[in-house]
Amino acid sequence: MAEAQIILEARNLSKRYPVKKTGLLKRPSVLKAVDDVSLCLREGEVLGIVGESGCGKSTLARMLAWLIRPTSGSVLLLGEDPSGLSDKEIRKLRRNIQVIFQNPHASLDPGRLIRESLAEPLQIHRICSQEEAWQKSRDLLHMVGMDEDAMDKYPEELSGGQLQRICIARALALEPKILICDECVSALDVSNQAQVLNLLMDLRKKLNVSMVFISHDLRVVRFMSTRIAVMYLGRIVEEAGTEELYLNAEHPYTRALLSSVPAANPALREMRFRLTGDIPSPVDLPPGCSFASRCPYAKEECRQWVPERLTIREGHDTLCLRAGEINWKE
Amino acid sequence: MTPKRNKLANIVRAYFSRPLNTIALLCFILVVLLCVFAPLIVPENYNTIHVNRIFEKPSWQHIFGRDRLGRDYLGRVLFGGRLTLKVASFATVIGFLLGTAAGILCGYFGNTLDTVVMRFIETLEAVPFLLLVLVFEIMLGLGTGNYRYALGVAMIPRLTHFVRAEVMKLRSQEYIEASRSIGCSEMQIIFRHILNNIFPILILQLLRCFAEAVLTCTICGYLQIGFTPPMADWGTLVADGYHVLRVYPWISLLPSGSVILTVLSLNLIGNGLHDALGQKQ
């Protein structure tokens, strides 16, 4: 099928936070939350981003949604570069990209009724009158499988699963082209999680919304995404199609992630190897590959050279100097 | 769980669930009404002096009796209350508005603005309240209670710290970021989401500051700084009675009683509201 059109592209995105060090002389060291990340999201695709907490995936998500201005690099939404625009124009364009957050109980204003929260996006952008807004809210509730009596309730009266559905409904109020889900099922129980995931799947098909799905749980990311990018300490260390990544991952970190996912049935547990030690502090990263300190396959050059992005197979990039030459059996 | 119609009705119902709170509120309203309608209640003009009837005991015509110049004491106490409440409420309004505005600006926008305003607030805190009153008194002359401005300014640091902490707590909540992702501007977020969520707590703080203001205002009255006789608020009346304490104790005790009554009822209302809010959150 023809190559789908790229609707969201990130070019060499990075975000640095200065951290004060003792002593006035020493140059303040820098926390590289996101370090030179390039991604692209095609129409109708779901890009999964997986990584441990603190690897910068939430910062990346907020930069993709223009909630934070990047230190360097740019984000193109439908070919539009926001850096040139004023805040007002950015808010206008924000209709096309919406974010769903992790904690449903905290994503809705506790002081307002559900109907007010749902109608707010329509009022902000003055899309329709008050009555139409109430009617639209009711349709949105039906679309996410909830009945109308939730309209006149406060967030504290509903369960986590129901609240997350309302957040999804609110995000869809402006008919966005891109939906960014930042750990949106991590705070839910297993049954709620399954219901919300199914809802996202069929909304994707019905409304042809492309998504960026971010989570620390590889099982959920695998279920939702068509392509997966693995992040470690602010860098994308590997990116590939879902099955491609699962079957022959190239980067040792991805392998470690895959093998430490708790799987109910033993079949999935065979490629088992464990890392030692903890994540190094992200403030002043060691030279060379940031994963070298924990990687069982690290060689001398891994500690000197910073690895470059390398395309091993079509659509499969990795950031490892020894890509392709490690045999995983030993 | 009973469906709650709206938050405000909830708080009010929770507040009046305890009889103590209702009594406190009624007490406060009674005091305010008495002071406001003092001219109607008082039998004669409180300033007319009756040299021959000084220190008359409280009797039926003159419930509070007469003071050292034979003036009707009920009138003096009520008009004293009027002055105290007027000055205290004026000061609370100034302090409250400035303090809240500074708190919201610092709490929400953070870093540069935050450090500058907080440094200024800290220097303000270093100036003792007494000095503030005296400086304002010199500046605006001894007029009718000019120390109300001092009272208001002295209240700002405490309020700013409180509001700043609350706003910073709210600012980190996800629904603020969610509304920003919908396209709300910073001002819209502040008015739609931050203000209406901290509103109940602000009212609570307003009550606490008002109680504090009444107390401090009577202290200035007692020390006779801030205004000149014959104007007298509750504090001054208590000071007048100090010299004749042993013989006519009621001259001091009656105004003190009214101060305690007012401040106690305000504090009780505050505690009641605090519990009512507690249950809701």
Add this chain to the structure above:
Amino acid sequence: MSKNTENNLHLQVKDLTIGFRTRQGEAEAVRRISFQLRQGEILGFVGESGSGKSVTCKSIIGLLPENVTLSGDILFHGKNLLACTEKEMEKYRGRHISMVFQEPMGSLDPSFRIEQLLQEVIMVHDPCSREEARRRSLDMLKKVDIADPVNCLKRYPFELSGGMQQRIMIAMALLCRPEILLADEPTTALDVITQGQILDLLRRLNDELGTSVILISHDMGIVAQTADRVAVMYCGQIVETADVQDLINHPMHPYTEGLLASLPERQTGGEELRTIPGTVPSIYNIPSGCTFHNRCPYARSVCAAEAPPMLMHDGREVLCWRHHERYQNG
């Protein structure tokens, strides 16, 4: 296969009921549950939030708040713990039963150094000289794979990572070789890789020290991968207990079936997850009869009318009418 002989049971819980007195009135978080913990066995408790698994665990070690009413009995080597006074319980805690919590960051007292914390536990249970205590602490820290134990002793808890603090909690809990270790969601707040390391550590310590473990988690994968036997809890009741392999391969209770089916790892991309309809009922209005009947695909009239008795069948227990007839006459 159950790990060892019947006779040496560490813990026998019979008809345990835990009720809470709250503003909204009386509510039973746990209703007449019974289970056994054999010597050296890892018993997994799995269930969604609100199912009462964590409250059960706290009742064993007596850490429940005042507004709680307890009935039934918890026999530890024949001694009923519920009948113990606070003084007697203090001797059991840390000496025979100890507990590890979910939030590693909040479980260690921030005003003391690690050495002081470990030493305090030793001095409370079997006082010895400071050198002896230090030697035992160091030995225990090595056992829980802490890289540089000597340096770690001098540090304050807030200077350590989540994974490190959880290891120290485990070390502290096992210092006096207790018979039972209660682990309440020990890895939920940790990253995937650290989580794998901690679960391996628990298994290794269980083999090495013979401490039997009660592992509580909402994640079926974790329990399936680590536990020997699993008890599934729903709405304050144990609905099914079985060896882990039997439970995974052919679950008997519909709720267990639903839980396993809605795990994202089961489906590859594309089709929907089988979900359990409805939401977990709150303990203030528990459905009549079998508490799962309103969400159960196999529900029959008897299920709504009457609560099913617990059915024992070759080492497995299940609380469901469906199996009653088949095994009753079969």
Add this chain to the structure above:
Amino acid sequence: MTKYILKRVLLIIPSLLLVVLVIYSLLTFVSFGKPFSLSLYRGDFLDKIFEFFHVQGGFFSRYVRYCWNVIVRLDFGSSAQTGMTITEELMPRLGRTMLLTVLSLITAAVLGIPLGIGAAMNRNNWQDNLASVSTLLLSSVPSYVLTIILVLIFALYLGVLPVSGIENWTSYIMPVIVTSMGSIAETTQITRSAISSVMNRQYISASKGMGIPSRQLTYMHILRNSLTPIISTLARNAAAVLGSSLIVENFFTIPALGSYLIKAVNDRNFTRVLGCSFVIAAALILINFAADLVNILIDPKLRASISSGKAGEV
């Protein structure tokens, strides 16, 4: 660590100068521009600088001269009436005010903390209710009414304590009681909330789970951890206690900074007002600095964050 303390010490000077600048400009503005009688020494190192910049007696140069004299030579100028230099007048009075403040702080701590601990330990029994009732009452009764009640009882009827003045130590008893009343209520409240917030922290139930007996748990863990918030709030409360002692002095006519300031303002002697405000502001800032210092010494987390450079907002 010492770098941080040094930095804070250096910070005191500018904030002190800023406070005095505020007061100085207010006073000059108040006297409608005409420079009030500031009899200051001339002909010293500063004059050479002024000549160099050929600065005349403008507003700012007089302010700089005043500060220079005060900080370098501790000379607050001399007041016209008594001829004594203000410094001699101020120092004994500063001593009395500080004595009153310190005594009140100690009383507040000694009485407030145990009351707070008792209230927090056994929730809603008599101690808890006593604490909340007393807090409510103490914060509703103005200090001068307390004075009257104490004077009525101890001075008039029992005749035990002197009504005013500072002949001997007994005359300090009543002022200390009145000043510390307000902060006793606050200390109890702070202690109670600090302890109860520590009590339901997770590491307390974790330690209990390790078998640590309740007595040891209370003293080693609960009190140790609630000490930091209690002391830091108490220290921050010190500035308020100084403020109230300035006021209470006048109730008992103790010749200290408070009454001195009021008298100086009434007879419009601005040199005294400026000198007095300078001393009070210095005292307040030093107390706040001491409070921060105490705060840092007790709390290991704060100490660590400062030594590692992330000097968070104290």
